[in-house]
Amino acid sequence: MSDAPSNAPKPPAAGRAGTKRELPERFKAYRHVWVVVECEHGVVHPVSLELLGEGRKLADKRGVDLAGVVLAGDSLTAAQTAAAAFEHGADLVYTVTAPILAHYRNETYTRAMTDLVNAHQPEILLLGATNLGRDLAGSVATTLQTGLTADCTELAIDDEGSLAATRPTFGGSLLCTILTLNYRPQMATVRPRVMAMPAREPGRWGRIIEHPLDFAEEDVVTKVLRFIADRESDKAQLAYADIVVAGGLGLRSAENFQLVRALAEVLGGDYGGSRPLVQKGWITADRQIGQTGKTIRPKLYIAAGISGAIQHRVGVEGADTIVAINTDPNAPIFDFAHLGVVADAIELLPALTRAFQAHLSVNRLAG
Amino acid sequence: MHIVVCMKQVPDSAQIRVHPVTNTIMRQGVPTIINPYDLFALEEALHLRDRLGGEVTVLTMGPPMAEESLRKALTFGADRAVLLTDRAFAGSDTLATSFALAAALNKIGQEFGEPPIVFTGKQTIDGDTAQVGPGIAKRLGLNQLTYVARIADLDPAAGTITVERRAEGGLQVLQTRLPVLITMLEGVNEIRRGSLDDAYRAARAQVVRWSAADAGITELARCGLKGSPTIVKKVFAPQGRAEKVRQVPTADRSADELAVDVIAAIFRTQPPLEDDLLRFAAGQ
Numbered sequence: 349m350s351d352a353p354s355n356a357p358k359p360p361a362a363g364r365a366g367t368k369r370e371l372p373e374r375f376k377a378y379r380h381v382w383v384v385v386e387c388e389h390g391v392v393h394p395v396s397l398e399l400l401g402e403g404r405k406l407a408d409k410r411g412v413d414l415a416g417v418v419l420a421g422d423s424l425t426a427a428q429t430a431a432a433a434f435e436h437g438a439d440l441v442y443t444v445t446a447p448i449l450a451h452y453r454n455e456t457y458t459r460a461m462t463d464l465v466n467a468h469q470p471e472i473l474l475l476g477a478t479n480l481g482r483d484l485a486g487s488v489a490t491t492l493q494t495g496l497t498a499d500c501t502e503l504a505i506d507d508e509g510s511l512a513a514t515r516p517t518f519g520g521s522l523l524c525t526i527l528t529l530n531y532r533p534q535m536a537t538v539r540p541r542v543m544a545m546p547a548r549e550p551g552r553w554g555r556i557i558e559h560p561l562d563f564a565e566e567d568v569v570t571k572v573l574r575f576i577a578d579r580e581s582d583k584a585q586l587a588y589a590d591i592v593v594a595g596g597l598g599l600r601s602a603e604n605f606q607l608v609r610a611l612a613e614v615l616g617g618d619y620g621g622s623r624p625l626v627q628k629g630w631i632t633a634d635r636q637i638g639q640t641g642k643t644i645r646p647k648l649y650i651a652a653g654i655s656g657a658i659q660h661r662v663g664v665e666g667a668d669t670i671v672a673i674n675t676d677p678n679a680p681i682f683d684f685a686h687l688g689v690v691a692d693a694i695e696l697l698p699a700l701t702r703a704f705q706a707h708l709s710v711n712r713l714a715g
Numbered sequence: 716m717h718i719v720v721c722m723k724q725v726p727d728s729a730q731i732r733v734h735p736v737t738n739t740i741m742r743q744g745v746p747t748i749i750n751p752y753d754l755f756a757l758e759e760a761l762h763l764r765d766r767l768g769g770e771v772t773v774l775t776m777g778p779p780m781a782e783e784s785l786r787k788a789l790t791f792g793a794d795r796a797v798l799l800t801d802r803a804f805a806g807s808d809t810l811a812t813s814f815a816l817a818a819a820l821n822k823i824g825q826e827f828g829e830p831p832i833v834f835t836g837k838q839t840i841d842g843d844t845a846q847v848g849p850g851i852a853k854r855l856g857l858n859q860l861t862y863v864a865r866i867a868d869l870d871p872a873a874g875t876i877t878v879e880r881r882a883e884g885g886l887q888v889l890q891t892r893l894p895v896l897i898t899m900l901e902g903v904n905e906i907r908r909g910s911l912d913d914a915y916r917a918a919r920a921q922v923v924r925w926s927a928a929d930a931g932i933t934e935l936a937r938c939g940l941k942g943s944p945t946i947v948k949k950v951f952a953p954q955g956r957a958e959k960v961r962q963v964p965t966a967d968r969s970a971d972e973l974a975v976d977v978i979a980a981i982f983r984t985q986p987p988l989e990d991d992l993l994r995f996a997a998g999q
Contacts, residue, residue: 388883452882453889454849454859479882483861486849490813495944498844512948518726518841524950531944569858570891573877577885590991616995633902640843647988648981658953669985671977672960687980688960691973699974707978708996711989 369508369529378532381407382470383438384461385416386480387429388452389575394545394588395476397436399538401546402503403474404437409505415470416441419460421450430556435548440555442468448565451572452480458487460561465492467559470533472511474503477537489535495528496535501542501662511536516639516662541587541643541666586635591617592646592667594637595625596660598653598674598693602630607697608652614704617646622654638663650700652693656681673697716769716871717828718760720793721816721851722753724777724784725841749784752836754791754906755899759866760834761792761907767871770794772823772830776804776815782922789917790909796920797823801927806940809842813850814937819930820855831871831893837862837900845898852896860889861898 383403386393400416407414416433420426423445430441444460461484465473473488475481477499489496501523502514510527511534517524528534586592593615595608605621612619620637621630637644639659645666652673654660661684664670672685673693682688689696726745749757760771773788775781776799785796799819807815820833833855838845845861852859860878864886868877874893879886881900909917927938936942963980965973982989 391884393883451887454852454861458853479862482845483849483859486809486844486846487853487859489846490810490850490853493810493944496809496844496846497945498842498846506948517950522950523953525948526945527948528945570889573888573890575882575885575887576879615992640840647985647991661953669981669988671981682960682962685960686958686984687977688962689965689973689977690962691965691970695970696973696977699970700977703971703974703978704992707975708992711993 369510371530371532375530375532378469378471380412380415380468380470381410381472382415382417382442382474382533383433384473384475384481384484385418385429385433385438385441386476386478387418387420387425388480390425390428392429392432393476393478393480393540395478395481395538395540397432398540398543398545399474399476400433400436400438402538402543403472404546406472406503406505406511407439410471410509412471413439415439417461417464418443419449419457420445421447431553434552434554435550436546437549437552438554440557442557442559444559444561446561446563448563448568449561451575452483453568453570453572454483454487455568455570456561456563457484458491459563460559461488462491463561464559465533468557473533473535475535475537477539481537485535485537492533494531494533494535495526496537497526497528498537499542500536500538503536503538510534516659521658539643541645544645544666586618586620586637587642587644589618589644590646591615591648591650592620592637592644593617593650593652594620594622594654595652595693596622596654597624598655599630600653600694602628604694605630607694607701611650611697611701611704614701614708615648617648620644622657622660651681651685652697654681655679656684716763716767716832717772717830718763718769719772719774719820719823719830719833720753720757720760720788721820721833721835721847722757722773722775722784722788723750723836723839723841724748724775724781725750725839747780747783749787750836750839750841752838752840752899752901754836755901755903756834756836756897757788757791757793758904758906759897759899760832762904763832763866763869764794767869770827772797772827774799774816774819774823776800776807776812776819782924785922786917786920789920790914791906792909792913795827795923797923797925799925799927799930801938803927803932803935803938806943807938808943808945809844809846809850810944811938811940811942813847813854814942815927815930815932816847817851817854818927818932819925820851822925822930829894831874831895832876833857833894833896835896835898837898848896848898855894855896857894857896858891859896860891862900863897864900864903866897 385396416438497513506512593612620635649667670685672681772795835848862881865879
């Protein structure tokens with residue numbers, strides 16, 4: 349038998365021992381806040397800019413620099429991405445430019461990132477929780493043997509200068525604040541739209557530090573054979589839509605979901621639904637709004653027949669105006685909606701579609 | 716071909732309740748399920764085995780009761796189940812979890828044959844981190860293929876695999892060498908109904924049960940709470956909003972009248988929205 353059982357009962361004291369701050373000597377030189385600025389196919393991902401806004405606050409609180417990290421296939425892409433980073437708050441940008449970084453691959457990006465971290469030693473490293481960011485963050489954290497907190501909804505610096513990363517847990521029923529005390533860098537990912545987009549400061553500029561990559565295509569095992577771009581119509585722009593209409597089980601049937609789409613169309617918005625609708629197959633997974641689906645921050649969010657479980661709430665509470673339609677006056681959605689209507693969504697949705705249509709055409713003629 | 720699927724038993728999070736006074740999770744009576752994302756990985760593994768021959772081993776780390784999920788996986792048709800269970804693993808974060816699972820995978824390779832493919836789901840529904848799969852890949856030196864929508868080509872003899880991987884704005888077609896770690900995207904297949912034979916077999920099957928020592932782990936300091944760089948500082952319930960919802964009165968209003976009231980209320984709450992909408996309507 350193993351010797352494990354003798355170690356097994358963990359008195360609370362053992363847990364506390366692990367929570368003591370004793371940053372090893374080798375990590376004491378780690379300084380500054382870094383944000384990985386994601387650029388694929390010539391487009392900087394908005395989540396990276398949102399993170400720069402958040403990283404700026406953390407860097408100011410710590411009294412350190414905010415750096416963007418740009419991994420690019422060519423120098424034009426690197427320069428454009430660096431410019432975007434400066435305009436959104438970065439003091440300096442580290443670039444690694446090499447043709448083998450033109451398309452994301454775990455192998456090459458992990459190598460470039462870990463080299464950069466080991467050379468320049470940041471205390472905090474933030475990435476967007478995109479497919480790229482999550483694929484990369486897990487590998488980098490494991491290689492560096494440091495802590496990584498996924499899908500944070502709030503980032504702060506605690507009284508002793510550590511990154512306090514808050515994230516929903518247990519499907520969003522509770523929030524927990526996680527620290528990485530004795531390892532560096534402290535890593536975290538944040539999903540798109542969770543943080544506000546900082547204002548762009550045109551012409552803002554900073555220092556660029558180029559870092560070499562000692563890695564050739566012959567040494568890379570994984571090859572990108574091609575990229576099959578989504579058809580424009582397939583791309584759900586839900587996360588970045590200004591107006592979103594969504595439905596829940598209160599719609600009672602898949603057919604009634606059409607009412608949600610009709611209203612969204614009149615408003616020039618996008619549509620989505622709560623998690624149970626995905627499970628029932630009424631909508632596809634990329635239309636799911638909530639903790640395990642998309643986070644949205646529209647100007648107007650209309651939730652029809654959605655009860656508003658916490659896991660849904662965390663995905664929508666960044667909306668400027670939340671309108672909730674539900675037959676149950678005690679539904680939790682009325683705890684965080686701005687406007688409430690105790691009514692049957694199946695009747696109110698088509699009425700809203702008609703009324704908006706009328707309002708918009710009358711006022712257009714008047715104007 | 717030997718394929719291993721890493722799974723997790725999770726609480727059915729939709730049914731989790733928080734104690735209103737103490738703000739703690741009420742675990743009693745919360746049903747547990749196989750992490751739903753893992754079923755896409757399991758089905759893909761079973762499908763490959765049916766096509767190419769070989770065996771599917773399912774592996775989970777968890778408390779003794781996690782055996783239930785493994786037995787369920789056997790009813791779907793998995794050939795062997797391994798439960799990694801030890802109190803030394805309690806309090807593991809994702810780094811400590813991938814350390815333990817990597818050790819168990821090494822042991823599985825020695826005992827039952829090296830797996831050219833290790834599958835996981837894309838993430839769990841309780842942790843939602845998507846970090847354990849990449850952690851395992853890095854530790855074992857497996858080529859990492861996350862968010863795989865389709866295995867386009869697999870040639871075990873040549874040791875190559877081609878997959879379509881979900882990326883921003885499209886699918887990346889990647890070719891790499893075995894062994895690989897694949898995290899399957901959701902919705903790409905549907906878990907089979909297990910056969911009656913599988914159900915009988917699952918009921919009688921012996922689940923392989925390994926402690927940390929059985930899995931060849933000697934560095935207990937890298938397991939559980941001790942091996943976890945992250946610590947949970949506090950757990951708390953989300954705060955309610957101070958500002959109360961404004962209810963649009965519904966008494967004696969028809970749906971059409973109510974709709975007009977709601978629109979007026981929306982524009983009162985956020986006046987610039989009306990201009991935005993009119994601009995949109997004008998552009999139509």
